[in-house]
Amino acid sequence: DQQVKQNSPSLSVQEGRISILNCDYTNSMFDYFLWYKKYPAEGPTFLISISSIKDKNEDGRFTVFLNKSAKHLSLHIVPSQPGDSAVYFCAAPVPGSSNTGKLIFGQGTTLQVKP
Amino acid sequence: DTGVSQNPRHKITKRGQNVTFRCDPISEHNRLYWYRQTLGQGPEFLTYFQNEAQLEKSRLLSDRFSAERPKGSFSTLEIQRTEQGDSAMYLCASSLRQGMSETQYFGPGTRLLVL
Numbered sequence: 633d634q635q636v637k638q639n640s641p642s643l644s645v646q647e648g649r650i651s652i653l654n655c656d657y658t659n660s661m662f663d664y665f666l667w668y669k670k671y672p673a674e675g676p677t678f679l680i681s682i683s684s685i686k687d688k689n690e691d692g693r694f695t696v697f698l699n700k701s702a703k704h705l706s707l708h709i710v711p712s713q714p715g716d717s718a719v720y721f722c723a724a725p726v727p728g729s730s731n732t733g734k735l736i737f738g739q740g741t742t743l744q745v746k747p
Numbered sequence: 748d749t750g751v752s753q754n755p756r757h758k759i760t761k762r763g764q765n766v767t768f769r770c771d772p773i774s775e776h777n778r779l780y781w782y783r784q785t786l787g788q789g790p791e792f793l794t795y796f797q798n799e800a801q802l803e804k805s806r807l808l809s810d811r812f813s814a815e816r817p818k819g820s821f822s823t824l825e826i827q828r829t830e831q832g833d834s835a836m837y838l839c840a841s842s843l844r845q846g847m848s849e850t851q852y853f854g855p856g857t858r859l860l861v862l
Contacts, residue, residue: 641787664849666850666851668853673856674855674856675838675840675853675854675855675856676838677853678851678852681848683848721789723789725849732795732803733778733795733849733851734792734795734803735790735851736792737789737790737791738789739788740787740789
């Protein structure tokens with residue numbers, strides 16, 4: 633079973649506070665993870681990624697944490713800004729697809745940052 | 748702008764008609780992917796090209812769907828005898844594999860509505 637799950641369909645936070653978006657996966661063979669942000673009527677935009685050899689990757693206001701034992705990753709946005717309001721997808725290359733790189737996506741979490 | 752482009756951005760067609768979408772990837776990228784996204788779901792993999800070779804097709808891709816990448820540059824996705832269930836956002840992504848990691852960059856998508 634190769635699934636990536638985002639169990640929270642939506643999240644609302646106040647501007648300036650931390651946003652935490654969660655993602656779980658079922659196969660311990662997943663070794664690379666990506667987060668994408670999507671605005672309405674646009675394609676997904678790459679945000680940040682993490683390899684399974686790391687447990688943290690940071691890029692400005694965005695940090696991704698990986699807990700391999702729990703098969704869980706999270707995206708932290710600090711401080712949250714109204715422009716961060718979008719749908720966030722976690723994704724991973726399907727294990728064993730190193731030749732194709734095809735991605736499997738979670739269902740997405742809609743983040744709303746209130747001014 | 749040197750990002751991935753897709754045309755048309757929107758397409759409305761009647762059931763039974765054929766439609767064709769075009770994707771222009773980032774110029775130096777040798778890998779090209781098609782995904783389909785329906786409401787409330789993450790993108791789902793359809794097919795993958797490395798240069799001009801179509802190396803993988805999803806079981807989601809019925810025989811009414813065909814994709815080409817004739818010169819290893821732009822790609823087309825054709826749907827014959829469209830059905831209402833084909834209504835979705837069709838996303839194209841391109842990438843350049845570097846080492847063990849790969850980041851796919853998405854175009855804005857083509858939104859198809861089949862009446």
